[in-house]
Amino acid sequence: xxxxxxxxxxxxxxxxxxxxxxxxxxxxxxxxxxxxxxxxxxxxxxxxxxxxxxxxxxxxxxxxxxxxxxxxxxxxxxxxxxxxxxxxxxxxxxxxxxxxxxxxxxxxxxxxxxxxx
Amino acid sequence: xxxxxxxxxxxxxxxxxxxxxxxxxxxxxxxxxxxxxxxxxxxxxxxxxxxxxxxxxxxxxxxxxxxxxxxxxxxxxxxxxxxxxxxxxxxxxxxxxxxxxxxxxxxxxxxxxx
Numbered sequence: 494x495x496x497x498x499x500x501x502x503x504x505x506x507x508x509x510x511x512x513x514x515x516x517x518x519x520x521x522x523x524x525x526x527x528x529x530x531x532x533x534x535x536x537x538x539x540x541x542x543x544x545x546x547x548x549x550x551x552x553x554x555x556x557x558x559x560x561x562x563x564x565x566x567x568x569x570x571x572x573x574x575x576x577x578x579x580x581x582x583x584x585x586x587x588x589x590x591x592x593x594x595x596x597x598x599x600x601x602x603x604x605x606x607x608x609x610x
Numbered sequence: 611x612x613x614x615x616x617x618x619x620x621x622x623x624x625x626x627x628x629x630x631x632x633x634x635x636x637x638x639x640x641x642x643x644x645x646x647x648x649x650x651x652x653x654x655x656x657x658x659x660x661x662x663x664x665x666x667x668x669x670x671x672x673x674x675x676x677x678x679x680x681x682x683x684x685x686x687x688x689x690x691x692x693x694x695x696x697x698x699x700x701x702x703x704x705x706x707x708x709x710x711x712x713x714x715x716x717x718x719x720x721x722x723x724x
């Protein structure tokens with residue numbers, strides 16, 4: 494079946510602009526995660542959705558970052574007033590949540606490389 | 611704060627050499643452990659995972675890892691590497707009580723010389 498997809502694959506923007514990054518999870522996966530990966534680092538957690546609601550947004554760096562998942566499937570990460578320090582690869586992952594509440598393995602998309610000039 | 615350490619940033623091996631990549635975490639409670647691999651130009655892929663049971667887990671492509679609770683470690687091993695194993699390897703941990711997110715190490719770049 495299809496994996497996690499993310500669009501666009503690359504986004505170049507100017508400082509101060511607004512950007513939206515999209516994630517389409519694996520069909521049937523109720524949990525969705527956003528991570529950010531800076532050069533030379535491992536991915537860092539941003540936000541986690543269970544269904545339509547943000548279950549944990551403790552990783553969002555500041556209020557310029559916001560994410561939605563209105564129908565419990567596709568998610569959009571929104572960044573306002575972009576700064577050069579926001580340049581990174583933004584990764585999306587999805588996983589099943591079992592009836593017991595435990596979650597399974599996270600499957601990652603290819604990422605969106607954001608460059609803020 | 612809970613953290614994951616990968617001490618080897620770059621490892622260079624010749625084909626057929628044995629591989630061991632270190633991963634340590636700072637937490638004494640229940641953990642789920644993962645190794646992901648990122649081949650050049652590709653996305654993160656799961657190599658293997660440990661949730662419970664036998665601490666020696668086998669993954670794809672001949673990789674294995676051993677969970678040693680007393681050492682807070684989950685080292686990745688392969689007895690004989692191939693040129694196609696050239697990639698970046700990430701250790702990741704899900705700490706109990708930290709919701710669902712993974713905490714990643716900074717990664718180890720493995721280069722296998724033909």
